[in-house]
Amino acid sequence: MNEILVIGIESTAHTAGIGIFSSTRGILANEKSEYKPISGGIHPREAAEHHSKTFPSLLKSALEKANCRMKEIAAVAVALGPGMGPCLRIGASLARALALKYGKPLVPVNHAIAHIEIARYSTRMEDPLVIYVAGGNTLITTYVEGRYRIFGETLDISLGNCLDTFARETELGFPGVPEVEKLYHKGTQLLDLPYIVKGQDVSYSGLLTHALELFKKGYAIEDLCYSLVEIAYSMLVEVAERALVHTKKKEIVLTGGVARSKILQKKLFLMAKIHNARFSSVKPEYAGDNGAMIAYAGYLALTSGIVIPVDKSFIKPLWRLEQVEIPWRKF
Numbered sequence: 218m219n220e221i222l223v224i225g226i227e228s229t230a231h232t233a234g235i236g237i238f239s240s241t242r243g244i245l246a247n248e249k250s251e252y253k254p255i256s257g258g259i260h261p262r263e264a265a266e267h268h269s270k271t272f273p274s275l276l277k278s279a280l281e282k283a284n285c286r287m288k289e290i291a292a293v294a295v296a297l298g299p300g301m302g303p304c305l306r307i308g309a310s311l312a313r314a315l316a317l318k319y320g321k322p323l324v325p326v327n328h329a330i331a332h333i334e335i336a337r338y339s340t341r342m343e344d345p346l347v348i349y350v351a352g353g354n355t356l357i358t359t360y361v362e363g364r365y366r367i368f369g370e371t372l373d374i375s376l377g378n379c380l381d382t383f384a385r386e387t388e389l390g391f392p393g394v395p396e397v398e399k400l401y402h403k404g405t406q407l408l409d410l411p412y413i414v415k416g417q418d419v420s421y422s423g424l425l426t427h428a429l430e431l432f433k434k435g436y437a438i439e440d441l442c443y444s445l446v447e448i449a450y451s452m453l454v455e456v457a458e459r460a461l462v463h464t465k466k467k468e469i470v471l472t473g474g475v476a477r478s479k480i481l482q483k484k485l486f487l488m489a490k491i492h493n494a495r496f497s498s499v500k501p502e503y504a505g506d507n508g509a510m511i512a513y514a515g516y517l518a519l520t521s522g523i524v525i526p527v528d529k530s531f532i533k534p535l536w537r538l539e540q541v542e543i544p545w546r547k548f
């Protein structure tokens with residue numbers, strides 16, 4: 218079988234990433250550069266500026282790492298959404314330019330689908346319940362009849378955003394999740410914070426506001442971090458458990474930037490064990506946003522015949538994952 222090489226371009230939020238996937242040798246390159254806000258959250262225009270400045274060198278080093286030239290690449294895959302408009306436009310422009318210059322097909326990739334597929338790829342799971350937790354997303358999904366369907370999500374901010382914002386407001390640093398988790402282990406008291414689960418959905422904004430109020434009142438930061446993490450993660454595990462029972466899946470995979478969390482991994486592992494389900498987490502190098510996952514998802518789409526004309530390759534900032542057909546999954 219001839220080798221098929223796909224290059225993937227990621228620029229939905231703070232990460233500019235370029236990856237190269239080979240059908241016979243796997244992931245050959247995964248180059249990335251992260252925009253770090255000087256203060257506050259991500260400023261979309263500044264992030265876009267960072268991406269446009271870093272893409273040329275990322276492209277060069279990805280091709281060098283993969284030891285290939287653009288003319289050997291079969292297709293250019295790009296994350297067209299969901300994400301921040303100004304950031305998406307940079308990646309889409311680069312992808313269109315490469316597709317036109319080298320006469321390659323352009324493959325549209327949904328960023329969330331890429332997080333799911335790279336998790337299946339890196340854990341070799343066939344048909345898992347997927348817990349997708351990142352700075353911009355918190356949801357539970359699994360494949361049912363041709364698409365990934367949502368079985369619970371956040372009603373407001375994501376889990377990553379909740380912890381990042383708490384860390385920023387309390388001057389623990391950025392990214393916030395590892396900083397909050399360091400202090401989690403030093404906490405001794407579970408404080409009374411709102412645990413908000415509505416049906417299959419979770420809500421984190423009230424929890425964040427309340428935790429910040431207690432911080433201003435002088436509660437110990439260690440106890441706040443312990444309580445915030447304990448409550449936020451338990452909410453997610455509760456809805457994940459119901460989704461597991463409902464869908465009768467036998468595997469659970471954790472993906473997205475927060476998938477690196479050992480605390481969340483342990484909680485999900487223990488829940489999976491009760492139900493005789495296998496638990497695994499995406500490999501750390503593919504947990505945060507990256508180009509390799511776009512290249513891999515692009516390869517799956519390309520080999521299922523999914524390509525898009527350059528003049529129709531609009532960005533889709535609000536593209537939901539359940540809108541995407543998944544022809545590469547047969548069962």
Ligand code: FE2
Binds near residue numbers: 328332351473506
């Ligand atoms: Fe992401």
